[in-house]
Amino acid sequence: MQINQKFWECLSPVLSELKQKINCDFVVFGSTPLYLLGVLDFERIENLNDIDIAVGDDFVSSEEMQEVYFHDEPNQKLYKILIQGINVDIGPAWPGREDIYDKIFRDSFEVGGFKFASLNTVREWKELMVKEYGREKDRNHLEKIKDFQKRKAESVIVADATLEDMENVLSLKDEVWVSTYTNKEHGITVEDIQSRKIHNAQRLDFMQKSVRGKSTTEHIWTAKNGGRIVGMCWVERKDGYNKIGSLYLLPSYQRMGIGKRLMEKALSWLGEEKKIKLGVATYNSDAIEFYRKFGFEFLCKGEDYVFPNGKKMPILQMVKYFEVKKQ
Numbered sequence: 313m314q315i316n317q318k319f320w321e322c323l324s325p326v327l328s329e330l331k332q333k334i335n336c337d338f339v340v341f342g343s344t345p346l347y348l349l350g351v352l353d354f355e356r357i358e359n360l361n362d363i364d365i366a367v368g369d370d371f372v373s374s375e376e377m378q379e380v381y382f383h384d385e386p387n388q389k390l391y392k393i394l395i396q397g398i399n400v401d402i403g404p405a406w407p408g409r410e411d412i413y414d415k416i417f418r419d420s421f422e423v424g425g426f427k428f429a430s431l432n433t434v435r436e437w438k439e440l441m442v443k444e445y446g447r448e449k450d451r452n453h454l455e456k457i458k459d460f461q462k463r464k465a466e467s468v469i470v471a472d473a474t475l476e477d478m479e480n481v482l483s484l485k486d487e488v489w490v491s492t493y494t495n496k497e498h499g500i501t502v503e504d505i506q507s508r509k510i511h512n513a514q515r516l517d518f519m520q521k522s523v524r525g526k527s528t529t530e531h532i533w534t535a536k537n538g539g540r541i542v543g544m545c546w547v548e549r550k551d552g553y554n555k556i557g558s559l560y561l562l563p564s565y566q567r568m569g570i571g572k573r574l575m576e577k578a579l580s581w582l583g584e585e586k587k588i589k590l591g592v593a594t595y596n597s598d599a600i601e602f603y604r605k606f607g608f609e610f611l612c613k614g615e616d617y618v619f620p621n622g623k624k625m626p627i628l629q630m631v632k633y634f635e636v637k638k639q
């Protein structure tokens with residue numbers, strides 16, 4: 313991952329001091345990840361308004377912190393502290409904002425041992441701020457994020473998978489499974505997901521055969537950035553219906569139109585002769601919304617996915633019908 317080194321050199325001493333002071337798990341969000349990733353131009357640390365920090369339940373405030381209320385709302389308490397001349401705003405999850413806080417923690421990336429909210433989470437946060445408070449600064453940052461993501465997406469190439477891609481396709485799936493399917497409510501942990509041993513020789517052989525034989529019943533595409541696989545889609549033609557088997561993008565490539573490009577390839581290859589089915593985890597609301605955009609609707613409860621230790625991931629089936637031949 314490319315980061316702005318100059319910014320990082322200014323930021324890391326502040327975060328190191330903060331870590332000593334608060335001594336709990338935290339994620340940096342707000343505008344700071346935007347400077348770090350090069351979405352916003354950085355000149356001097358003094359230009360940084362503040363650093364926003366999300367903390368978990370284990371946070372304990374201290375006397376040197378000042379209690380303030382975000383937009384004067386009594387349930388939006390913040391703790392302000394000045395570190396090396398920079399205002400640091402520390403916030404535990406506010407009532408009604410638990411979902412976005414959960415995302416800030418779940419969908420984060422690490423630099424130098426510190427966690428930062430992903431670009432998509434910052435984008436979501438800024439969208440929320442624009443909607444609720446209409447701040448010009450957030451609106452401007454949103455535009456910058458969209459431009460940045462557009463430029464990144466333009467460098468991604470979607471094409472038929474090759475034999476050599478298959479090993480990396482399986483690794484990609486393993487990586488995206490962890491970020492997509494860990495779930496507190498269903499008790500699904502990273503260890504459960506890693507225990508699947510999906511990356512085995514049998515599976516690799518199976519996938520390579522479908523590419524090698526130029527199968528007319530299966531097809532795989534990859535999305536690549538500079539040769540690195542960042543996404544994949546696998547579809548199947550079956551008796552009576554067609555199927556989207558897998559569709560996965562690395563978190564830092566999601567929500568910038570690449571899934572749409574893969575989906576368009578898949579839909580065009582499968583054609584409109586038969587309905588198309590797919591299975592999706594019931595709690596994967598982002599993917600469900602994505603599929604709805606392409607005309608998929610709920611069909612029925614699917615068969616649970618069972619992990620090697622017996623834990624279950626509930627699945628629901630979605631279907632897309634075609635007008636011409638109602639099947």
Ligand SMILES: CC(C)(COP(=O)(O)OP(=O)(O)OC[C@H]1O[C@@H](n2cnc3c(N)ncnc32)[C@H](O)[C@@H]1OP(=O)(O)O)[C@@H](O)C(=O)NCCC(=O)NCCS
Nearest residue numbers: 559560561566567568569570571572592598599601602605
């Ligand atoms: C689900 C996934 C494939 C979607 O791909 P993506 O590149 O993130 O989505 P795109 O940016 O191409 O979005 C395409 C459209 O869907 C919409 N969309 C995507 N996610 C959405 C969401 N969570 N809520 C509402 N709309 C959403 C976009 O707004 C866009 O609509 P538009 O064309 O009108 O602007 C991708 O996010 C992913 O890999 N997620 C993790 C793995 C996963 O869940 N895979 C599916 C397993 S069944």
